[in-house]
Amino acid sequence: MLLGFLPVQAQTHASASANDTIRYVDASQFQIIGQITRQGLESPYDRLPAYLKDSIRKELWDLGKNSSGVAVRFRTDSKRITARWEVLNNMWMNHMTPVGIKGLDLYTLEGNRWIFVGSARPGHGKAVFTSRFIDNMDGQMREYMLYMPLYDCATKVEIGVYSRSKISGPAPNVYFPGKPVVVYGTSITQGGCANRPGMSYTSILSRKMNREFINLGFSGNGRLDYEIARLMAEKDASCFILDNMANCTAPMLDRLEGFIKILREKHPETPILLLGNARYTFTRFNTVSAKEVAEKDNRLSEIYNKLRRTDKNLYYMSAQDLIGNDEEATVDGTHFTDLGFIRMSDAIYPLLDKIVRKTE
Amino acid sequence: MLLGFLPVQAQTHASASANDTIRYVDASQFQIIGQITRQGLESPYDRLPAYLKDSIRKELWDLGKNSSGVAVRFRTDSKRITARWEVLNNMWMNHMTPVGIKGLDLYTLEGNRWIFVGSARPGHGKAVFTSRFIDNMDGQMREYMLYMPLYDCATKVEIGVYSRSKISGPAPNVYFPGKPVVVYGTSITQGGCANRPGMSYTSILSRKMNREFINLGFSGNGRLDYEIARLMAEKDASCFILDNMANCTAPMLDRLEGFIKILREKHPETPILLLGNARYTFTRFNTVSAKEVAEKDNRLSEIYNKLRRTDKNLYYMSAQDLIGNDEEATVDGTHFTDLGFIRMSDAIYPLLDKIVRKTE
Known part of the structure; x- marks a missing residue:
């Protein structure tokens, strides 16, 4: 095999099943995870329910259609797995890969570990794409998790398998047990700038902790809108993470107490983790x-120290050492690469795992 | 400051020098590093001399115009640093960021460490771009290294500084001492798929080892062309690395002995490091x-073991554990993200540093 730069070149091989045909099945018929609600969605992989469309800021609604952290669970024994999908905006960004923005990402379960299989990579131009995740598998029945685009909306996703292969929803016993972690935040939370959809930190932590994560990162818009707090409060979470500080000015943080109060009204005991800038x-x-950042961190500490006096389930984690100190973990000085997201996940994991275990 | 998704949003601040104007200077007047030769180039940041244009395969010539690993060294005391540049192909790829493909990347020297300052990110559409690396610096004179695009050719690069600021070539005493490391290879060698130009592994190792690296990675075309061996042999290197195996079939590796022989004719003692697939x-x-990969690795081991009997300066490094074993370090199953490149650099460094020190 010659390692070329095109996926087709890299993964085209003579195959025992070369003459077999691919059949496509709609992914939305299988189990969808990573959404705060499955009720009343405008499109199957949206993050916000349609009733919010006219009551929240337009920026939030538009970003809520980005399917960050949303995934489909299924199983198949096909030796080849492909995808055909269409996206809403066909977004382009200069600091993120097209596969991260609007591609798909496939993992499989080995023992109790989720392992990367392959990504499905969009073409240039028109907004309907076909791409192959993997070929020449061994034909065993396997569990899969297919991540949706981080910064676009896949309006329709079809999974392609060999026509004689089986495909169905996941085995019930391998679904994530326990209550989900709900994460509210910024562009970094949303996954900017992971190289592929499975590499946002909420998805990395989800695999590491074998637990559903719900990503409510809104690029540039983690500004403590109370509508989002009310939506979050609908969920019986194992932990709420507020990772939105980067989108707030110091004065904007005045809304933080109100935001937390909305969560606390319905969930007086659920852990809430405040992540620093x-x-x-x-x-x-x-x-x-x-x-400016120092000023904001001071303001956040003040609020945390005040609330902590009466709220023993409130936690705070400084983000100073979150991505190491070699300055290499961002693409642009702010947004994390896969290197940054792996480091961030490693840094958050010990505290978060401890917090979440306490709830069970 | 609000963390938005656009660099302008993220880095626009009221500044003491806001009314100052930017002047642009041509980067090619300063010291250019990372090229196997500065003689007879068609364009200032090319990697291959023009005399090869009609004698090597067209693919090699075209890829030789990609400025991977080429950098400009300068110093300035400007509080703001920007860039205006134009590229030859305005390439698009679905698994690599535009800033990695055709953007610029700026580092500065602190003590003996090169630290990331910021990237200059291309726009969409037309092939002339303007972008800001950094703002609100402290106004001290500093040493900089500006990396050129990994998968495109910057035909013209201008550095923007405040009109009253100084800018000049680097201080002579901070230039990389010692002979360069010359690396021949594939798309991975060329930097696919680093998030920004400074994150290819040759550039990471260059900063880590404080040594010039010359990148002769040719995407999909590291096929042991003897013209490239002859060009490499012109250089008085501290080490030659052959990292091209992924572009060869097992039978193609028959050319490896001939390739090494060309290097050995002029450099009987210079270390040569063979990197496995x-x-x-x-x-x-x-x-x-x-x-297929196992077959190639076996063939490479055979050749190494045969040659090693009479060549004590030939080294071999397996690439089996180069990027860890969690399968998370690629964007597409083959090409490394910044996570992969950092891991690869960490894995190669101990052996390479030992090899190179022996030559001095």
């Missing part, structure tokens, strides 16, 4: 930004 | 590919 690597040199 | 994560599931 992720350290932008450019604040090492940008003296003005460094001052 | 990088482990494609998809070979965990793709049974056909797994067999």
Whole structure:
């Protein structure tokens, strides 16, 4: 095999099943995870229910259609797995890969570990794509998890398998046990700039903890809108993570107490983890930004220390060392690469795992 | 500051120098590093000299115009640093960020460490871009290294600084000492799929080892062309790395002895490091590919063991554990993300550092 730059070149092989045909099945018939609700959606992989469309800021609604963290669970014994999908916006961004923005990502379960199988990569131009995840599998029945686009909406996703292969929903006993972790936040939370959909930190932690995560990261818009707090409060979560500080000015953090109060009204005991400002690597040199971030972190600490006096289930984690200190973990000084997201997940995991275990 | 998704949003601040104007200077007047030769180039950041244009395969010539690993060294005291540049192909790829493909990347020297400052990110559409690396610096004179695009050719690059700021070539005493490491290889060698230009493994190792690296990675075309061996042999290197195995079939490796012989004729003692096939994560599931890779690795080991009998400066490093074993370090099953490149650099560094020190 020659390692070329095109996936077709890299994965085209003579195969025992070469003459077999691919049949496509609609992915939305299988189990969908990573959504705060399955009720009243405008499109199957949306993150926000349609009733919010006219009552929240347009930016939030539009970003809620980005399917970050949403995944489909299924099983198949097909030796080849492909996808055919269409996206809503066909977004382009200069610091993120097209496969991260609007591609798909496939994992399989081995023992109790989720392992990357392959990504489905969009074409240029028109917004309907076909791509192959993997070929020449051994033909055993396996459990799969297929991640949806991080910064676009896959309006229709079809999974392609050999026509004589079996495909169905997941075995019930391998579904994530326990209550989900609900994460509210920014572009970084949403997955900017993971190389492929499965590499946002909520998805990495989900696999690591064998637990459903619900991603409510809204690029540039984690500004403590109370409508989002009310939506989150509908969910019986094992933990709420508020990772939105980067989208707030210090004065905007005045809304934080109100946001937490909405969660607490329905969930007086559920752990809430406040994540500090992720350290932008450019604040090492940008003296003005460094001052602003320090100011915000101080304000957040103040609020945490005040609330903590009466709320023993409130936690705080500084983000100063979240992605290491070599400054290499971002693409642009702010948004994390896969390197940053792996480091962030490793940093959060010990505390979060402890917090979540306490609830069970 | 609000963390938005656009660099302008993320880095626009009221500044003491806001009314100052930016002047642009041509980057090619400063010191250019990372090229096997500075003589007879068609364009200032090309990797191959023009005399090869009609004698090598067209694919090699075209890829030689990709400026992977080429960098400009300069110093300035400007509080703001921007870039204006134009690219030859305005390439698009679905598994790599535009900033990695055709953007620029800026590092500065702190003590003896090179630290990421910011990336300059291309726009969509037309092939002339303007972007800001950093703002609100402290105004001290600093040393910089500006990396050129990995998968495109920057035909013209201008550095923007405040009009009253100083800019010049680097201080002579901070230039990389010692002979360069010359690396021949594939798309992975060329930097596919680093998130930004400074994150290819040759550039990471260059910063880590404080040594010039010359990147001769040719995407899909590391097929042991003897013209490239002859070009490499022109250089007085501290080490030659052959990282091209992924682009060869097992029979193609028959050319390896001839390739090494060309290097040995001029450099009988210079260390040569053979890197094994990088482990494609998809070979965990793709049974056909797994067999092909094993076959090639066996062939490479055979050749190494044969040559090693008479060549004590020949080294071999298996690539089996190069990027860890969690399968998370690629974007598509083959090409490394920044996570993969950091792991690869960490894996190669101990042996390479030992090899290179022996030559001095």
